[in-house]
Amino acid sequence: LANNPSARRHKFWETQPVGQFRDLADGSLPDGAIEPPSPLSEVRADPYPLPAAFEWFTCDLDDDALLADLYALLAHNYVEDDENMFRFNYSPAFLRWALRPPSFFRAWHIGVRAKESKKLVAFISGVPARIRARDDVVRMAEINFLCVHKKLRSKRLAPVLIREVTRRVHQENIWQAAYTAGVVLPTPITTCRYWHRSLNPKKLIDVGFSRLGPRMTMSRTVRLYKLPDAPLTPGFRQMELRDVAAVTRLLRSYLARYVVAPDFDELDVEHWLLPQEDVVDSYLVESPETHEVTDFCSFYTLPSSVLNNATYSTLKAAYSYYNVAVKTPLQQLMNDALIVAKQKNYDVFNALDVMENEGFLKELKFGPGDGQLHYYLYNYRIRNGIKPSELGLVLL
Ligand code: NHW
Incomplete structure (x- = not known):
């Protein structure tokens, strides 16, 4: 019971x-x-x-x-x-x-x-x-x-x-x-799982965040998670203020396909997605030929204190936020997100199984976490709930 x-x-x-x-x-x-x-x-x-x-x-x-x-x-x-x-x-x-x-x-x-x-x-x-x-x-x-x-x-x-x-x-x-x-409270509209992608596997193992896999050595593990030094997609760059209108258009049309999602306007996008050092990072793909903004990805920065470890006091974690892949394959776009997060010295990149994320988690070497995240609405019923992949909302 x-x-x-x-x-x-x-x-x-x-x-x-x-x-x-x-x-x-x-x-x-x-x-x-x-x-x-x-x-x-x-x-x-x-x-x-x-x-x-x-x-x-x-x-x-x-x-x-x-x-x-x-x-x-x-x-x-x-x-x-x-x-x-x-x-x-x-x-x-x-x-x-x-x-x-x-x-x-x-x-x-x-x-x-x-x-x-x-x-x-x-x-x-x-x-x-x-x-x-x-x-x-x-x-x-x-x-x-x-x-x-x-x-x-x-x-x-x-x-x-x-x-x-x-x-x-x-x-x-x-x-x-x-x-x-x-x-668990009465009653989740959906229940999601966090997935974790090691960027600094040695530190993650040292602090007890992850364990060495069976039949794995530390050097094999480090090699397994190695990433290129710079993003691979041509035209991949940081989002700037001048991109707000284009990003808003991309996001609005993308989020329209989810059952529950924020209704962002340009003011929201400027606030929630314009990069702020160590708070939120956003990147986009600007087509080298047409200069059109075709794809977008973002993550926010939420470190965790490491309790009771002699060597390390914090883990630097990036959390996948809103991503829109139109022209670039989602997996390639997220691989570039991992690459910039690694460049910026994050130890781990986390993502929920919301939106289309299932489509890249395993391929990009994310592993399932043990924590679940339940989503709730107050004074709003959605009969039978929804699947994580029908959810287009990320809360901080
Ligand atoms: S979830 C993070 C919540 N914070 C933490 O976990 C921090 C560490 N824990 C604590 O500080 C993100 C305490 O344990 C807290 C509970 C404060 C969590 N949500 O005071 P009592 C959010 O911030 C219920 C909702 O004795 P406590 C979202 C619990 O089920 N309810 O417990 C927040 C029980 O009620 P029940 C939670 O341990 C959303 C009652 O609290 C809860 O000293 C809030 C026990 O109270 C949780 N995370 O303090 C709801 N955790 O009916 C917003 C426990 O089961 C709703 N409880 O007997 C919408 C409001 C706006 C509506 C507008 C129209």
């Missing part, structure tokens, strides 16, 4: 407008909003109560000192792997980028601090997005960076944070949200 998530009780999630496990078999429930929006006058006006020693604190990410506090909270208390060997280490610059897209709401950057010491002890955030589900473009909040300090776990603080962000999203007349988690 304990291993069967659908049999476990969810005291909080059972009260929320999300797909419930008991409804999975009920094919008569319609796609779309689970409950209708309320009049704004009925949205609760006051923040939810917190335990007496704590207070709500809206975070101003312009403030470098506050950004440093948020960085430190997450660097010490955010997501770890099952064996507690690694912990995500989102950089301050990455957090600013992730939390301030076009038309972001400062009120959705929600901290909890100790009243006395003013120490930041918990956080949750939302950013606005337009996400299309089938042919319905919906204004949503993307919820991320939910974190409760290790010393305050299992005290039901997380549901308070979730209720509070929900209230503040409702105040903007937005009634749906998208989020991912490594844990």
Whole structure:
């Protein structure tokens, strides 16, 4: 029973407008909003109560000192792997980028601090997005960076944070949200797997991220993962500001084929895909003859702290983001992405099995990871869910 998530009780999630496990078999429930929006006058006006020693604190990410506090909270208390060997280490610059897209709401950057010491002890955030589900473009909040300090776990603080962000999203007349988690909650729209491509196999083995394969030596392993020194596709170059319109056109027409995908305009593309050092990298293929932009690939930078290793303190990881292969074969395009990531000293390149990624993972020597990533929508039902390959959305 304990291993069967659908049999476990969810005291909080059972009260929320999300797909419930008991409804999975009920094919008569319609796609779309689970409950209708309320009049704004009925949205609760006051923040939810917190335990007496704590207070709500809206975070101003312009403030470098506050950004440093948020960085430190997450660097010490955010997501770890099952064996507690690694912990995500989102950089301050990455957090600013992730939390301030076009038309972001400062009120959705929600901290909890100790009243006395003013120490930041918990956080949750939302950013606005337009996400299309089938042919319905919906204004949503993307919820991320939910974190409760290790010393305050299992005290039901997380549901308070979730209720509070929900209230503040409702105040903007937005009634749906998208989020991912490594844990199973009611009810994923799809479940994806991470795949990992070694770029620096020796370090990955030394820190325990990967193991030497059977009948493999270190030098054979290093040779197996060796890559050319420079990208191979003619016209492969970094994306620049002048490319925003072309990239937006490519992405929009490409993402249209997925069941769930973001509805990006040029402002979104400029924010989410224009390269920023050690935050997001984007490359495209400009045809040497016609100067047309024909293909695009991107990855974001999310290092992990290596816990308890004498030699290494961080792993530099690139995460596949949005890729569009029209003229260049996808496998060749992604091989060039691996090559530039290697040039830039990343240790590993990660990708989910979303979109068309299955078409290059094995061929480019990615191996399946043990972690799963579940995708969720709040107050939006997609009957029977979708396959990872029908998903065109990557959350950070
Ligand atoms: S997923 C990363 C989440 N963060 C971490 O894993 C960091 C390390 N862990 C922690 O900080 C990406 C704590 O363990 C957390 C839970 C804070 C996770 N999502 O306070 P209690 C995101 O940020 C439920 C949702 O005692 P705790 C996405 C759990 O099932 N719910 O636990 C965030 C239980 O409810 P149940 C989660 O360990 C999306 C309750 O929390 C969850 O001290 C948020 C237990 O609370 C998770 N990852 O703190 C939802 N983990 O019903 C947004 C646990 O089962 C929804 N729980 O009894 C949409 C809102 C906006 C709507 C707008 C219309």
